[in-house]
Amino acid sequence: MSYLHLKVPPTRDERLKPCNAYGGSMCNLAKGQKTGCLSANGRTFAQATGCQLTLSMAMAASIPNTVVIYHGPVGCGAGSLGLAGQSKLSQLARGNNDAVGRVWMSTNLSESDVVNGSEAKLEAAILEAERRFRPHAIFIGNTCVPAIIGDDIDNVAQKVQPLVNARIIPLHCEGFKTRFVATAYDIVYHGILRYLLSEDPEREPLLKDEAASIAYEQKRKRTVNLLNVGSMGYVDEVELTRLLNAIGLEVNVYPCFTSPEKFVKVKDAALSVSICATHDDYFVEHLKEHYGVPYVLNTIPIGTDNVRLWLLDIADFFGIREQALRVIELEETELRKALEPLLPLFKGKKAFVSTGEIRAGAQACMLENDLGMTVVGIRAHHYDQFGEIVFDNFKDRDDVTINVAANQPFEQVNLFRKLKPDLFLGHGNSNVWAARQGVPVLPIYGPNNSYLGYKGIFEVASRLERILENPEYYRTLGDTAESPYQETWYDQDAYAYIKQTQQVA
Amino acid sequence: MYIEKPRFSCPLGGAMATANALPNTVAVLHASQGCGGNSIGAIMAAAGHMGSGYCGGASVPTSGIGEKQIVFGGVERLQEQLRTTLEVIKAELLILITGCTAEIIGDDVESAVREFTAEDPNRPPLIHASGAGFKGNSYFGYDSVLQSLFRNYLAPADVKKKGTVNIWGLPPALDVFWEGNLVELRRLLEGIGLKVNSFFTKFDTLENIRAAAEAELNIIVSPVNGIEAAKVFKEVHGVDFAVYDLPIGGKATEDFLRSVSKRLNLNQKKVNVFIGTEKNLYYHYFSRISDSYCDLDLQRYAVIVADTTYAIALASFARHELGWVPRLVAVTDPIRDEEKPAIIDRFRDVLPSADTIVAFETDTSRIETRLAERWPRPDGSKYYRPFSPAFVIGSRLDKEFAESIGALHLSVSYPISNRVVLSRGYAGYRGGLLLIEDIMTVVLGNR
Numbered sequence: 014m015s016y017l018h019l020k021v022p023p024t025r026d027e028r029l030k031p032c033n034a035y036g037g038s039m040c041n042l043a044k045g046q047k048t049g050c051l052s053a054n055g056r057t058f059a060q061a062t063g064c065q066l067t068l069s070m071a072m073a074a075s076i077p078n079t080v081v082i083y084h085g086p087v088g089c090g091a092g093s094l095g096l097a098g099q100s101k102l103s104q105l106a107r108g109n110n111d112a113v114g115r116v117w118m119s120t121n122l123s124e125s126d127v128v129n130g131s132e133a134k135l136e137a138a139i140l141e142a143e144r145r146f147r148p149h150a151i152f153i154g155n156t157c158v159p160a161i162i163g164d165d166i167d168n169v170a171q172k173v174q175p176l177v178n179a180r181i182i183p184l185h186c187e188g189f190k191t192r193f194v195a196t197a198y199d200i201v202y203h204g205i206l207r208y209l210l211s212e213d214p215e216r217e218p219l220l221k222d223e224a225a226s227i228a229y230e231q232k233r234k235r236t237v238n239l240l241n242v243g244s245m246g247y248v249d250e251v252e253l254t255r256l257l258n259a260i261g262l263e264v265n266v267y268p269c270f271t272s273p274e275k276f277v278k279v280k281d282a283a284l285s286v287s288i289c290a291t292h293d294d295y296f297v298e299h300l301k302e303h304y305g306v307p308y309v310l311n312t313i314p315i316g317t318d319n320v321r322l323w324l325l326d327i328a329d330f331f332g333i334r335e336q337a338l339r340v341i342e343l344e345e346t347e348l349r350k351a352l353e354p355l356l357p358l359f360k361g362k363k364a365f366v367s368t369g370e371i372r373a374g375a376q377a378c379m380l381e382n383d384l385g386m387t388v389v390g391i392r393a394h395h396y397d398q399f400g401e402i403v404f405d406n407f408k409d410r411d412d413v414t415i416n417v418a419a420n421q422p423f424e425q426v427n428l429f430r431k432l433k434p435d436l437f438l439g440h441g442n443s444n445v446w447a448a449r450q451g452v453p454v455l456p457i458y459g460p461n462n463s464y465l466g467y468k469g470i471f472e473v474a475s476r477l478e479r480i481l482e483n484p485e486y487y488r489t490l491g492d493t494a495e496s497p498y499q500e501t502w503y504d505q506d507a508y509a510y511i512k513q514t515q516q517v518a
Numbered sequence: 519m520y521i522e523k524p525r526f527s528c529p530l531g532g533a534m535a536t537a538n539a540l541p542n543t544v545a546v547l548h549a550s551q552g553c554g555g556n557s558i559g560a561i562m563a564a565a566g567h568m569g570s571g572y573c574g575g576a577s578v579p580t581s582g583i584g585e586k587q588i589v590f591g592g593v594e595r596l597q598e599q600l601r602t603t604l605e606v607i608k609a610e611l612l613i614l615i616t617g618c619t620a621e622i623i624g625d626d627v628e629s630a631v632r633e634f635t636a637e638d639p640n641r642p643p644l645i646h647a648s649g650a651g652f653k654g655n656s657y658f659g660y661d662s663v664l665q666s667l668f669r670n671y672l673a674p675a676d677v678k679k680k681g682t683v684n685i686w687g688l689p690p691a692l693d694v695f696w697e698g699n700l701v702e703l704r705r706l707l708e709g710i711g712l713k714v715n716s717f718f719t720k721f722d723t724l725e726n727i728r729a730a731a732e733a734e735l736n737i738i739v740s741p742v743n744g745i746e747a748a749k750v751f752k753e754v755h756g757v758d759f760a761v762y763d764l765p766i767g768g769k770a771t772e773d774f775l776r777s778v779s780k781r782l783n784l785n786q787k788k789v790n791v792f793i794g795t796e797k798n799l800y801y802h803y804f805s806r807i808s809d810s811y812c813d814l815d816l817q818r819y820a821v822i823v824a825d826t827t828y829a830i831a832l833a834s835f836a837r838h839e840l841g842w843v844p845r846l847v848a849v850t851d852p853i854r855d856e857e858k859p860a861i862i863d864r865f866r867d868v869l870p871s872a873d874t875i876v877a878f879e880t881d882t883s884r885i886e887t888r889l890a891e892r893w894p895r896p897d898g899s900k901y902y903r904p905f906s907p908a909f910v911i912g913s914r915l916d917k918e919f920a921e922s923i924g925a926l927h928l929s930v931s932y933p934i935s936n937r938v939v940l941s942r943g944y945a946g947y948r949g950g951l952l953l954i955e956d957i958m959t960v961v962l963g964n965r
Contacts, residue, residue, distance in 0.1 A: 058602035061578040064552020086618060086651025087521060088528020092556045094933040095563025097523075097915055113918070118522045127622065127652050138520035145522070145883060157550055158618050158652060161588065188550040189584050189619055420555075420576040423606050442558060442576040445569070497544065497573035502606050510602060 015302050020167050021185040022203040022295070025193035026052070031397035033192050035417035036424070036508030039407045042415050046396055051417075055192075058510040062419040064188030066154055067092045068197035073152040073184065073204075074115040075243040075269040077104055080142040080179075084135050084166060085156025087121045103460050106247040107270045116146055122158055131159055135169050143177040150180045150273040152204065160187040180273060182208045193395055194419065195291050195369070202296035205268060206303070209276040236263040237327070238285040238306070240293045243269045244458050245465075252466035253288070253314065259340045260328055268296075280304040284330055288313050288323075288465065289371045290399035311402050313371045314465050316379025317345055319403065344467045351471055352383065355478050359384040362481070365434040367392035367425065367443055368457045374403030376438055376457060377413075381406070383470055384477070389432045390414040392425065394440070416507070422446035426498055427507035436477065451491020453484035523882035523915055525825070525850050525932055530617045530649030531557035532659025532689060535565075537613040537647070538574040539690035539697070539718040540667075540727070544609035545574070548596045548627065549617025549649070551582035560656075564914075565691040565932060566939030579603045583619055592625045600634050604641060610724050611671065612644040613663060621650040645670040657743055657825075657851060660689035664747035667717075667727070669754055675731040678757065681782070682713045684733045686747070687740030687827065688764070690718055694934045698943020699764070703739065706771065706946050709792040710779050731755040735782060739764045739774075739945075740827040741864055742851070763864065764831040767839035767950030768800045800947040807958055816961060819905060820844040821920075823885055823912030824931035825851040826861055829876075831944075832911050832930065834868035839950060840957070844869060845905070846889045848879045848912075850931070882915045886922065909961065928960050 016022045025031055032051035035042055045051035066089060074081045074093070083090040093115055101114030118141070120134045135153065142151050155166050170181040182204040186197055237257060241250055254264045267279050279285075285300055285308040287293035297308035309330060314323040321341050328337030364386045366377045370393040380386040391407065393400065396417045407413050414432065418424050420443050429437075429450050437447035438457040448454050455476055458464060463472040526532070530553050537545035538561075547554050558575050562568055570577060581599040583592040596614075603612070616627055631646050647666040649659055664686060685703055688696040700716040707714045715730045716722055731751075736759035738748050748759035760781055765774035772793055779789040810816065820836040822829055822844060829849045836842040847869070853861060858878060865872035877888040893905045908925035910916055914935045920927035929937050930944065930953070944953045 057598050058606055059551070059580055059582045059599065061547065061554020061558065061576055061580045062551050062582070063555035064550060067552055067556045082520075086528050087524050087526065087655050088531045088553075088560075088651045089556065090524070091527035091531050091560035091564075091656075093523075093559075094525070094527070095559040095935045097933070098917075098935050101918075116523075118520050119524050121519060121521045121524065122652050124652050134520060141520060141522075158622065161619065161622050188552040189588055192551065192582075192584060194552070422576050442555070445575065446577065495572055497577060497607050497609070499606060499608050510606075 014298055016203070017206055017299060017303065022199050024191035025196045025199070025397075026191055028199075029397045031193055031395040032417050033395045033419065034511045035396065035415070036511060037415060038411055039404055039413065039415050040409065042396055042417070043401065043404070043408060046398065046400070053514040055512045055514075056421070056510050057512055058423065060421050060423060062421070063194045065186045065191055065194050065197040065200065066156055066188050068194050069184050069186035069200050070117070070152070070154045072197060072201045072243050072269065073154070074100065074117060075103065076150065077109055077112070077270065077272050078149040079116070079152060079273060080146050080148045081115070081117045081152045081154060082135070082138050082142060083117065083119045083154050083156060084131070084164070085120065085122055085158050087119045089154075089156045090117050090119050093117050099460060103247070104270060109270070116148070118142055127158060127162055130162060130164060132164050132169050135164070135166060136173055139169070139173050139177065139181060143179055148179045150182055150209065151177070153181065153183045155183065155185050155187055157187050157189050160185075160190070180208050195395065198292050199295040202268070202299070205276060206296070206299050209273050210280060210304075212277060232263060233281050234283050235261065235331070236265060236282050238279050238282040239264050239266045240285060240287050240296070241266050241269050242289060242292050244460055245269070246460050246462055248463040249465040249469065252463065252468040256324060256340070256466055257286070257327070260324065260333055260337045262327070262331070280306065282306055284308065284327065286327055289369070291369050291371050294399065310399075313375045313403065315372065315375040316383050316470060317348070317467075318378055318382055318406075319375045320466060322402075348467045348470060352474055355474050356385055358478055358481060359386050359474075362386045362435045363389045363433070364436045364438065365390045365429070365432065365447070365452075366457065367437070367439040369394050369440070370396055370400045371403055372457065374400060374407070378403070378406045379470060379473070380438070384474055386436070388413055389434055390416065390428055392416040392418055394419040423498060423502065424507050426450060426496070427503055427505070430503045431507070436481070448487050448490050449494035449496065451488050453480050453487040455480055521852070521880045522884070524655070524880060525882075525913060525915065526692060527557055527560045527656040528649065528651035529653050529656065529659035529662055530615055530651060531560050532656025532692065533613070533615045533647050533649040533663045534574070534578065534659070535561045535656070535691035536660045536663040536689060537615065538571045540611065540613075541722055541724050542572070542610040543724075544572070544603070544607055544612055545578055546600065546603055546612055546614050547578060547580040547617060548592065548599075548614060548620045548625070549580065549583065550619050551580060551584065553617045554578045554580045560933070561691045563935050566694040566934045566937055568691065568694070568939065573607060573609070579607060588619055588623050591623065592620055593627075593630050596625065596627070596630055597634070600630070600644065609642050612642055613666070614644060614646045615649040616646065617649055618651045621648065643671060655852065656692055657689060660692065661744055661746045664744055665750045668747060668751045671728065672731045672755065673728050674755065675729065677732070678734050679713070679732045680734055681711060682715070682733045683707060683735050683737050683782075684715045684717070684730050685737040685739065686717060686744045687738040689743055692825070692932050693827070694932055694939050695943045695945075695949075698939075698941050699945035699949060700943070701941070702943050702946035702949050706775060706796070707737075707778065709796070710775055710789045711784055712782070731757065733757050735760060737762065737778060741830070741861060742826045742853070763834065763868075764827050764945060766831045766835040766944050766946070766953060768797060768804065768947065769838050770831070770834050771946050771950065772797065796947050800951065803951050804954070807954065810962070816958065818842050818907050818909040818961070821846045821848070821889060821908060821910045821912070821925065823848045823850060823910065823916045825849065826853065828931045830864055830868060833865065835950070835953065836911065837869060839954070842909070844875055846892050847876045848885050848888055849876060850880055852880050853878055885916060886919050889923065909957070911957070926960050928957055
């Protein structure tokens, strides 16, 4: 499926035809996804959500020694303002003592730029970014305005590249181009694939050491690319590395928090290991096609079922299934013992899960199969072909409500009034709307906490136990927070505003 | 010109924060799907964790126009969104905010707004404010909402009510302490006998806001924010305005109250009694730190990094209340060259040698350069005077700079992601005491 010859990769809308608005059973969702008839759905009432620019730039900015330039009006980078501290913490956690956090600039386009074009402003910003920060890479995030007025950012990048040391990487991540924020991952990976994987002749050793080359070659055969995500804690990287080491593999972590000059080694690995197809499918497929690095992409290692599946996929590739099964058995036995005292508290608790597709499915599985809760509802930001494996557990379950929505808290509050869950594991910005209904909340991801691997299961269980021990804060909110939603809205079908066009997109 | 780490968002972000802060008001965005989401982080996590409020955060209704609408027009989608918003959301006032894409494609929003009201007069009022990013920044967005409110929402009032005033100038979120500040300023103005409309506090109602044109005077506590709106107010409703600096602490607050009372010819006896009581109380608490101030020499060199409104207020506070020595005051909001002399003039009232101390600097990493221009970097000589003891009153973005010069730091200007702000305000007498407490708590934090 190579798209690398293109300046602009296709959007998810075109490439995967996902669904972004759905409510009903898993069975119908899976059917609809296969026929493609859900991909044209929309909403006649909609609420604020993210755009691919914000997510692209968050991912790009997680790479140290870079400057990200928002090419647009000044507000397009404003999401960064709340994250200055956290970006630095995430870099510090990975032993980067020189961490400076996120470095961003805005080309600050004005009304006259809309009329006259703004390429000169972008050029000036790139040169200043180089002069001021001497970064390894400069990511340019194109926004709605210059795209509509027809600025050519590739041309600017090409023109200025000879004048700067930093690799200039143009990203076509204009917000209006896609309904699927996850397109951002493809955009940033596209930039990495096109601009960061070529060998730098200056970095070639002057003297080639044959013994070292052989040793490297040997090691390479057991080395995997572990693909992380920007919102992932270092603790999770440590846990997954521990498990991969335990079955005899070496690990390099990409793309977030890894300096741009290290990306060239991504081509040398024996296997790419994804923890999330939504995040990585574009990248691993291209790595395979262009550099012959195969991949595993089936699931996210959350909950024993999916950790097992994830590890065995990797082990099977290397032909070390027996070894992996021994590790799994040992780990699972130890974990079960540790979880045992917590289980009575969780039994029969009704849980509701909401986040990106892959994580949502796997986390719901974990709550039921590892902790003994009852999942009453799952919301996924979107749904596409990669959901099949993680949602397999729920395919015949009519008792589980499935809602596809990126945030859209109005649907969530309606469902909650009816389903009355005891607990919510949700994505940022949607958690508070559950809490305002009195439901205790655990954020379903977070840069400072553990969620993945065996350790993640135990840590999530421990945090849930703590939250359930005293949910008073949430109860107080439920009793006192004002709701902007009409009372009559709760009597309606939660999916009343989903537009089913019935047309195959 | 590019800006590095700009400390503000776009008009849409500013307008959204402003609309969300009005009582029972709901912002509706006619913009790309992500404009709301991008602004949420800037408004919430970066503004002292102020939260979604009534219908903010992920609940903000949004038309989410995409490629199809950009080609074929977005009015139809907007009309649909407005209709459904009424079905789902409770609102007493709707403020439609248009973003870049809607404005570039030229959707006729004004007609859509008129039609919406004409269709059913029982609908809650709907007004429109421009939020296009390329028109300015979030300060503009604040002004844009106020202008629309004054033009389109206020009931005309031919007769003005003596002793009634409106106050504004502190944009919600961009002034992280806006609500606490307004509550205190309200209390003070009420104390000298005025009836006050402050728009954005829990003491304000839409009923009172609608009657705001009855006011005798509009009080703007910022030399830059909301000034255009004040001109519109004057043009439409014939109410004059007076511009003051944001008063923080004993001296500035007394000056503020005396100027206002003079302007409105208030009963001086009543004003004197109120100020007397307040001053008494203020200096009663103010003097508590005095033993430690003297024993430990708590005077500091001050660096202030803030927008115009706060920079003047904090420079005055540092010099006249704390008795500190400001060496650099960096003004971080974009100020046009022709406006700079007037702002420097205002600084002259509060700072000796304002011309050499004040710098206009929007770029975060350049604040350090601005200090180096004013205080030489170490030159290795035995009697080099270090810039110490020093304190940076700035935003979260200035924490690393403070650390790099060995200074302590408190986030007071936007963005503030490392503090929680609920009801706190720094304006007035009460606010002045809180600011002394907060700054001195940092100074003495390791004891």
